[in-house]
Amino acid sequence: MKCANLHGIGDLRYEDIAQPRCEEDEVLVAVKYCGVCGSDLPRVYTKGTYHFPTVIGHEFAGQVVEDPKGELTGKAVAVFPLLPCFTCDNCKQEQYATCEDYDYYGSRRDGGMSQLLAVKRWNLLLIPEGLGYQEAAMCEPVAVARHAIGRLQVAEGDNVLISGAGPIGIIAGQWAKRFGAKQVYYFDIDPRKLEVCREFGFAEYTGAEKIQCVLEGTGHPAALEKCLEAISPAGRMVLMGNPMGAMDMSQKTYWHILRKELTVLGTWNSSYNSRQNDWQEALKEMALGGINVKPLITHVFPLEKVNDAFEMMKNKSDFFNKVLISMEVQDEQ
Numbered sequence: 202m203k204c205a206n207l208h209g210i211g212d213l214r215y216e217d218i219a220q221p222r223c224e225e226d227e228v229l230v231a232v233k234y235c236g237v238c239g240s241d242l243p244r245v246y247t248k249g250t251y252h253f254p255t256v257i258g259h260e261f262a263g264q265v266v267e268d269p270k271g272e273l274t275g276k277a278v279a280v281f282p283l284l285p286c287f288t289c290d291n292c293k294q295e296q297y298a299t300c301e302d303y304d305y306y307g308s309r310r311d312g313g314m315s316q317l318l319a320v321k322r323w324n325l326l327l328i329p330e331g332l333g334y335q336e337a338a339m340c341e342p343v344a345v346a347r348h349a350i351g352r353l354q355v356a357e358g359d360n361v362l363i364s365g366a367g368p369i370g371i372i373a374g375q376w377a378k379r380f381g382a383k384q385v386y387y388f389d390i391d392p393r394k395l396e397v398c399r400e401f402g403f404a405e406y407t408g409a410e411k412i413q414c415v416l417e418g419t420g421h422p423a424a425l426e427k428c429l430e431a432i433s434p435a436g437r438m439v440l441m442g443n444p445m446g447a448m449d450m451s452q453k454t455y456w457h458i459l460r461k462e463l464t465v466l467g468t469w470n471s472s473y474n475s476r477q478n479d480w481q482e483a484l485k486e487m488a489l490g491g492i493n494v495k496p497l498i499t500h501v502f503p504l505e506k507v508n509d510a511f512e513m514m515k516n517k518s519d520f521f522n523k524v525l526i527s528m529e530v531q532d533e534q
């Protein structure tokens with residue numbers, strides 16, 4: 202069975218490994234597509250992962266090919282990649298994203314850039330009728346964006362400003378519209394990304410618009426400053442972007458929070474529990490057409506070209522939004 206196995210920093214190999222066996226609480230999934238997440242780039246090139254080798258990939262969907270209980274065989278599934286401990290205080294509250302001792306497909310244990318993976322039943326989501334595997338593989342960014350926009354509490358008629366027009370930013374804009382936003386504005390340093398925004402019917406922020414809600418998705422201090430300047434008094438802001446370093450701000454910027462009496466919140470990952478399940482909502486909304494991720498998929502690489510995909514993304518040799526890896530292998534006899 203073929204996979205993309207990370208043997209060390211900068212050493213990602215397309216190779217054969219033994220086929221996984223599934224336990225009672227697992228099923229065997231034949232992965233169809235796995236997205237390359239922004240976090241996979243540092244995982245491969247600079248930071249590495251918890252142990253080597255590890256099969257990477259945590260944004261994936263596929264078909265159940267073996268179920269020891271015989272219930273799910275043949276079903277199309279997406280996978281929530283986090284495996285909580287179920288015993289810490291946060292888990293007892295079903296706040297699994299903040300579990301103190303979690304496992305994770307594609308970083309702490311083998312993940313989805315693999316032809317087959319044994320997946321716990323608890324982590325499976327059935328893909329609704331009519332939704333393809335490529336879109337279902339994007340369930341994570343859609344769920345993360347939904348969670349963030351949910352935190353923002355967009356009210357009917359609000360203008361929403363999103364800092365960062367990457368895939369999550371564009372999906373967040375679509376959720377904001379679903380939740381009643383009047384218009385969604387963007388700023389981004391990449392004009393090609395702003396072009397994508399326009400294709401989705403969103404506008405570039407000019408500085409003149411009245412902005413009630415802001416989503417900061419870049420983790421850059423300069424963008425944070427711009428957000429705090431743009432927001433109207435009594436506005437709400439959600440911080441989503443992973444910080445690239447220190448998030449210093451000037452005295453003037455800090456004053457915006459005080460003088461405008463802003464509400465500033467954080468968002469982390471997504472909810473996957475009995476009260477709120479951003480993952481189920483994500484699949485449902487994609488199937489209904491309320492969230493459209495198809496135009497965001499700019500590249501699909503076959504698994505044997507996984508290194509080409511990562512090199513392209515690292516060197517930015519091509520304009521890309523979402524890059525998917527297809528597990529269909531060409532060089533098999």
Ligand SMILES: [Zn+2]
Binds near residue numbers: 238260341
């Ligand atoms: Zn991800």
Ligand SMILES: [Zn+2]
Binds near residue numbers: 285301
């Ligand atoms: Zn826990």
